Amino acid sequence: MRTTQKATVSGRELTFSNLDKILWPHDGYTKGDLIAYYVSVAKWLLPHLKDRPLTLQRYPDGIAGQSFFEKQAPRFTPDWIKTIGVSADQGSRKIAYILCNDEATLAWCANLAAIVLHVWYSHRPTVEYPDYALFDLDPGEGCPVKTLAKVALEFADMLSEIGLKPLVKTTGGSGLHLVVPVAPKYSYDAIKQFAEIAARRVARELPKLTTLKVRFYWTGCRSGAGKRSFRLLVSGRARGRRFR
DNA sequence: GAGCGGT
DNA sequence: ACCGCTCAACGCCAT
DNA sequence: ATGGCG
Numbered sequence: 001m002r003t004t005q006k007a008t009v010s011g012r013e014l015t016f017s018n019l020d021k022i023l024w025p026h027d028g029y030t031k032g033d034l035i036a037y038y039v040s041v042a043k044w045l046l047p048h049l050k051d052r053p054l055t056l057q058r059y060p061d062g063i064a065g066q067s068f069f070e071k072q073a074p075r076f077t078p079d080w081i082k083t084i085g086v087s088a089d090q091g092s093r094k095i096a097y098i099l100c101n102d103e104a105t106l107a108w109c110a111n112l113a114a115i116v117l118h119v120w121y122s123h124r125p126t127v128e129y130p131d132y133a134l135f136d137l138d139p140g141e142g143c144p145v146k147t148l149a150k151v152a153l154e155f156a157d158m159l160s161e162i163g164l165k166p167l168v169k170t171t172g173g174s175g176l177h178l179v180v181p182v183a184p185k186y187s188y189d190a191i192k193q194f195a196e197i198a199a200r201r202v203a204r205e206l207p208k209l210t211t212l213k214v215r216f217y218w219t220g221c222r223s224g225a226g227k228r229s230f231r232l233l234v235s236g237r238a239r240g241r242r243f244r
Numbered sequence: 245g246a247g248c249g250g251t
Numbered sequence: 252a253c254c255g256c257t258c259a260a261c262g263c264c265a266t
Numbered sequence: 267a268t269g270g271c272g
Contacts, residue, residue: 002245017245031245055259060245069259076246088259095259112245 009039012080012104016111023062023113035110042103049106049117051124053084053097056109057116067115073098074112081105084124099124121191122184129184130191135199138175145174152176155202 004017019032038045056070073083073096082101085094100106100117109117121130135155139148149168155178156166169177182191 021245058245058258068257070257071259074246074258075248 009107010103014104014108023059025062025064031113034115035107038106038110039103042106049100049119051099051101052119053086054100055118056112056114057118058113059115060113071095071097084127086127126184129186130188131184132182133180133191133195135178136175137178148176151206152178154206
């Protein structure tokens with residue numbers, strides 16, 4: 001049986017379903033908990049989502065079940081939810097992405113068991129122009145956090161020297177992110193090229209003879225994977241061989 | 245999770 | 252009424 | 267090559 005209940009989120013009447021459905025079987029957290037959590041952090045989260053094309057990663061059967069991604073806003077999306085139509089490439093059809101600009105939209109997404117939210121690196125109205133580049137630094141096997149941090153900070157220094165203002169962030173996992181804000185006036189392609197050059201320089205200039213094993217991924221463009229995204233594997237095992 | 249189309 | 256399908260698009264790995 | 271997995 002499917003239980004529903006109405007609730008008002010920042011002035012908007014929403015219908016939630018199966019609030020007691022367990023999405024985290026180990027911890028017992030439910031879909032209701034997910035919604036409550038997202039609402040509770042909305043004040044800090046929303047600024048990062050505002051006006052950015054959103055892809056939902058939904059887990060209707062919980063984190064142990066199968067997930068799926070959803071770019072196109074579902075047909076049943078209420079009309080008060082803002083969307084933005086963007087085509088992946090010239091000539092391909094537009095996808096109407098959700099813009100999660102308010103608490104009610106966030107709660108509505110959470111009700112769809114959208115545990116993970118992916119946003120583009122650009123926002124309306126300059127949706128073709130990223131406002132940051134992102135380097136994902138993953139520790140290779142046996143790479144201690146300290147080494148990873150050292151590399152991140154040196155990388156940041158290099159970028160600072162050419163006038164950028166990079167930020168080093170922790171991630172949910174074991175890696176670090178280097179976020180590099182840029183003026184929204186360069187294409188995804190241009191930013192990608194810059195990022196590749198920067199990553200290659202780091203690979204060249206950083207101590208190779210230490211047992212350093214760090215991977216730099218340019219997960220660049222837009223959200224998650226996609227035609228315009230590009231991954232750079234800078235350093236693998238001994239003496240950085242493979243490139244992609 | 246929700247809607248759709250086929251049985 | 253119920254079932255099966257869709258909902259991104261990569262690289263990588265196994266057939 | 268093709269298909270499944272993450």
